[in-house]
Amino acid sequence: MRHHLTFWKAMFKKPLTTGAVVPSSKKLCNRMLEQIRLEEADCVVELGPGTGVLTKKIALRLKKDAVLLCIDVNPIMVKYLREEITNARIIHDNAEHLKDYIEEMGAPADLIFSGIPFSTLPQRKAEKILETVKDSLKPDGKFVMFQYMHSTVHPRGKGILKILRQKFKNVKLKKVFGNIPPAFVFTCSKSL
Ligand SMILES: C[S@@+](CC[C@H](N)C(=O)[O-])C[C@H]1O[C@@H](n2cnc3c(N)ncnc32)[C@H](O)[C@@H]1O
Numbered sequence: 001m002r003h004h005l006t007f008w009k010a011m012f013k014k015p016l017t018t019g020a021v022v023p024s025s026k027k028l029c030n031r032m033l034e035q036i037r038l039e040e041a042d043c044v045v046e047l048g049p050g051t052g053v054l055t056k057k058i059a060l061r062l063k064k065d066a067v068l069l070c071i072d073v074n075p076i077m078v079k080y081l082r083e084e085i086t087n088a089r090i091i092h093d094n095a096e097h098l099k100d101y102i103e104e105m106g107a108p109a110d111l112i113f114s115g116i117p118f119s120t121l122p123q124r125k126a127e128k129i130l131e132t133v134k135d136s137l138k139p140d141g142k143f144v145m146f147q148y149m150h151s152t153v154h155p156r157g158k159g160i161l162k163i164l165r166q167k168f169k170n171v172k173l174k175k176v177f178g179n180i181p182p183a184f185v186f187t188c189s190k191s192l
Helices: 002-013 026-033 053-061 075-084 095-105 123-136 149-153 155-167
Strands: 043-047 067-072 089-092 109-114 137-148 170-176 183-189
Touching (some): 026 053, 026 170, 043 053, 043 123, 067 095, 123 155, 137 155, 149 155, 149 183, 155 170
Parallel strands (some): 043 067
Antiparallel strands (some): 137 183, 170 183
């Protein structure tokens, strides 16, 4: 219940960047983690972790010495997540600056997850973040994000799929109806 209250508080303060009325469902989180080799990863990033529904599942599956880096732009989400999750580095910043943290760590990420509502962002901003994501991934790394189905009929939403296809060689789509609202999960790789 507390995570719902935090989510709503964050949403009322910053509706556009929060981009949803409730955290993602178990089904959506499980879909995002399907066929993803978390157990082998050394460095995992989550952009827009919110109240951490996916973060907790990721943290449970990581090996002990793996690094989990979470970046959220909303201070309400960051404060809550720092209290809830102790085995991750939780950063209050914009995902646009991801490369700075990757450079600081000295190695690119194996996996990057995102909950950022890209279709609410101006296309130039969305493109900048997705370029940073690509540059922060290992050559055989994967990027996993979701987008609500209704937003994919909007020109901005369509634009996101176009950007993903330009930046990544392989983009796979999965439907998730068990979420409010229903969503698509995109799994993107730099290599075929
Ligand atoms: C739809 S919520 C998703 C939260 C969580 N991942 C989930 O699935 O329930 C979007 C999250 O992305 C964050 N966010 C939006 N734009 C961002 C940006 N440019 N950089 C970092 N975080 C951002 C918001 O603050 C919010 O926590």
